[in-house]
Amino acid sequence: MSYDYVICGGGTAGCIVARRLAENPNVTVCLIEAGPSDEGGCSSHNTVIAFIAPAENLDQWEQLGAHGWNSKATRKYYNKVFEKVNLHTVPPLNPLNQAFIDSCTAVNIPQIEMNSDAFINEFSNCCGYLQLNVTGLDRCSSSRSYLHPISSLPSNLTVLTNTTVTKLIIDQQTMIVTGVLTNTNENIKVKKECIVSSGAFDTPKLLLLSGIGPAQHLQKMNIRCILNLEGVGSNLMDHPECVIIWESNYPLPDQVIQRWEAALFFKTQTYSIKPDVMFHFGTEAYDIQNNLFGYPSEKQAFSITFNVNQAKSRGHVQLRSNNYLDPPQIDCQYFADEQKHDKTVMIAGLKLARKIVEQSPLQKWVKCELSPGVQIQSDEEIWNYCRKASTTLFHVAGTCKMGNVDNDNMAVVDSQLKVKGIQNLRIADTSVFPTMISVNPCITCMMIGEKCADMIRQDE
Ligand SMILES: Cc1cc2nc3c(=O)[nH]c(=O)nc-3n(C[C@H](O)[C@H](O)[C@H](O)COP(=O)(O)OP(=O)(O)OC[C@H]3O[C@@H](n4cnc5c(N)ncnc54)[C@H](O)[C@@H]3O)c2cc1C
Incomplete structure (x- = not known):
């Protein structure tokens, strides 16, 4: 051939x-x-x-x-x-997604049309409904x-x-x-x-x-x-990601194409020129990783994942052997950067997620914080949680x-x-x-x- x-x-x-x-x-x-x-x-x-x-x-x-x-x-x-x-913008039909957007705007993070010229060219603090590459479902x-x-x-x-x-x-x-x-x-x-x-x-x-x-x-x-x-x-490179999960007071709305339909970008560090953290808002408990560590979970729950969108740490891929059947040796080296940028942004990301959820539009949906739990407050406690619960965003x-x-x-x-x-x-x-x-x-x-x-x- x-x-x-x-x-x-x-x-x-x-x-x-x-x-x-x-x-x-x-x-x-x-x-x-x-x-x-x-x-x-x-x-x-x-x-x-x-x-x-x-x-x-x-x-x-x-x-x-x-x-x-x-x-x-x-x-x-x-x-x-x-x-x-085809790119399809998620319509504002799901009240829980809308509560997320309203809570972001309540802390002065403006709503924007994702992929608009303003988003692409200015790329500054913003939140909004995602675009999905779907036709119908x-x-x-x-x-x-x-x-x-x-x-x-x-x-x-x-x-x-x-x-x-x-x-x-x-x-x-x-x-x-x-x-x-x-x-x-x-x-x-x-x-x-x-x-x-x-x-x-x-x-x-x-x-x-x-x-x-x-x-x-x-x-x-x-x-x-x-x-x-x-x-x-x-x-x-990757976007290392962690999650914070709340049990919901109300049944989860079912107006969804998929359960991740809104996002936020925010500059958490004064030295960052552009947003350094990204959130995905999910109307489900994203608990795969957290289950491994015994955190409680509920069916009726929502999540914010936060990722370091310009992570400084770098890993590598090598061979294990010269046999193609062996998977490669992957070392992501998450959070290994000397500047500790990735760690700092992670901690700031979790705090920002809590601040947004404290705003009244989302607050009324909250029954309790499941993961990591409200007892985790100091930077050290937050970092210990993030180090444990962080994982790949597959990017x-x-x-x-x-x-x-x-x-x-x-x-x-x-x-x-x-x-x-x-x-x-x-x-x-x-x-x-x-x-x-x-x-x-x-x-x-x-x-x-x-x-x-x-x-x-x-x-x-
Ligand atoms: C679970 C998950 C969720 C994600 N969600 C999103 C999202 O919502 N939005 C987004 O923008 N990105 C998302 N990503 C990331 C995005 O999908 C990937 O970055 C992108 O698709 C990678 O494309 P690629 O062409 O580099 O590799 P791939 O799409 O992985 O293609 C590589 C292909 O090569 C084949 N292959 C490998 N080795 C060989 C070989 N030796 N011989 C023949 N074939 C081989 C593999 O089977 C595979 O089909 C997600 C990724 C994952 C895993």
Whole structure:
């Protein structure tokens, strides 16, 4: 089997790259997805909260050497996403959501239309109803929006599910990817380009298994180093998140599309230039993590999750062994930043959540605080709780970051998303984020898929 373009990973970005490349009837495209049934990766099971990244986030990417990735230049690609993916603003029908918004405005946090120009360009303290990538009650995942129905796919696009790419085959003389090996023992030949879209954990894993990464680590794993690229697997970023949960006085309203429909952004620290904490408001008890530690829970409850939206700590992804069946070794290093920014924002986030809930619109819904409980008051007590109950918001990114590959030795891909030192290998997924964006990343990941496909087609 041989194809012009082979895409490793049919997830959020991968489906988009594949479908857009296949719009050219003169090329052949193969999308390889490890999952057994549906494609779309995390976009097929996430919470469908849809955000365009604030301008300052993307303008920072540009400043760091990602040319053509500033807010203005990327808008065209967000718009291409919105040709396929519907954004629906949550209507103000749920009285508990409205009580949250009213309580925010009671402490002078203005309500804003999320993803409006004012939101994107000013990005300051605000609250509001979320936009969701749904049509009616159906999620607009990458697979639904770009691939389905599979029976109508163009004949030049082959989709292989239940197939894991185990290694990229690279000709060391030319530094060209000539093919990919799969767990089904196939060698799928690459005629033009290979695009890795396996996500922020599995993209660095696949590169490392293929001999691209820090030489020392590869040597330790008994893998022949083809390209010593220090940045592969470094710079792991996320939005570390914690929760505060209240039992509700009243039954939970059922006017919902899903149970997370409102949000807040706030600058808690005087030294922060922009909002440093984000809240999601949930009309349910988000108690998965807290249950592990024995906190009480109730069915009739609501939650505020607070996350450090510009966390300073950085983790890494490495291999456990040279066997592709072994999951990668992930070390998130939450709260490890020397400045203690992440810890400080967490503590401030919990206090702000309580302050908002003390306002009369929400206060009347409160029967009691379930988690962490009102007895937790001092900064030390709050921190002990946050350290225990914090978890991932599943927004992992940055492990093959984009940047100026000529002067930043931790940059893995250039502005064209091309892996430094390999002629025909690109990466398109959240692993290329140079820095974290302050909002939920799925739509930005889709934008990366659109821009990647466009850059490849321009090179054709
Ligand atoms: C539970 C959850 C809730 C979330 N909620 C939101 C939200 O509401 N809003 C938001 O903006 N973001 C949300 N996110 C984050 C967002 O969905 C992700 O950041 C984004 O979808 C990641 O896209 P990706 O293309 O980088 O990776 P993925 O979508 O994970 O795609 C990677 C794909 O590659 C496949 N793969 C991996 N290795 C291989 C291999 N070796 N060979 C072949 N295939 C391979 C995987 O099976 C997967 O399908 C959420 C994430 C999770 C997990």
